Amino acid sequence: MDKIHLILRGVLTIAISSHILYAKASSLTKAEQLVASKKKSDMTYKQMMQRMGESYKMIQTGVINQNKELVRLGASLIENHPAPKEKPWSIVKQKDTTAFKQTLLAYDKLLHQSAENIENNLKSEKSDWTSINKKVFELSNHCISCHAVWKNNLK
Numbered sequence: 001m002d003k004i005h006l007i008l009r010g011v012l013t014i015a016i017s018s019h020i021l022y023a024k025a026s027s028l029t030k031a032e033q034l035v036a037s038k039k040k041s042d043m044t045y046k047q048m049m050q051r052m053g054e055s056y057k058m059i060q061t062g063v064i065n066q067n068k069e070l071v072r073l074g075a076s077l078i079e080n081h082p083a084p085k086e087k088p089w090s091i092v093k094q095k096d097t098t099a100f101k102q103t104l105l106a107y108d109k110l111l112h113q114s115a116e117n118i119e120n121n122l123k124s125e126k127s128d129w130t131s132i133n134k135k136v137f138e139l140s141n142h143c144i145s146c147h148a149v150w151k152n153n154l155k
């Protein structure tokens with residue numbers, strides 16, 4: 001009985017650890033694939049973020065001036081942002097590389113979802129400036145929460 005127990009535990013441990021290794025490896029390649037899927041640019045990561053900031057300001061100006069075209073343009077600049085010239089994870093400490101890769105994957109989805117929500121809201125018949133502003137607020141929450149963890153936690 002004990003022997004069987006031990007064997008089962010061994011098998012289980014191997015299964016769990018290979019699953020963890022597999023999950024880790026696949027999130028790494030996914031992050032690389034994500035970056036490879038974007039247009040390359042000659043911007044540093046910081047300059048790419050400055051572009052994000054300008055795009056976000058464009059959205060805000062559009063909301064205040066009731067100019068849908070400006071909002072649309074800012075959202076599409078965020079949605080189609082290029083990849084920086086260096087690997088994004090080269091800006092974090094070696095020990096944080098995996099965590100930052102996972103962050104990139106998670107926030108890429110959130111930013112795209114938010115930009116899409118803004119674009120869909122602009123198209124909708126029910127669109128009004130208060131509801132557009134709510135979607136813009138949701139977008140800015142994603143920016144802020146990544147900044148809270150990473151902006152001052154680089155190499």
Ligand code: HEC
Nearest residue numbers: 046049050052053056078103104107142143146147150151
């Ligand atoms: C995946 C995490 C992440 C997300 C999401 C993110 N940022 Fe950043 N952002 C950073 C990091 C890291 C820095 C610091 C870069 C540096 O100093 O090299 C930064 C810096 C900035 C800066 C300052 C640039 C400078 O000159 O110092 C601005 C502006 C900015 N981000 C705007 C935005 C906006 C707007 C959004 C949302 C649309 C956003 N960011 C989303 C990680 C993120």
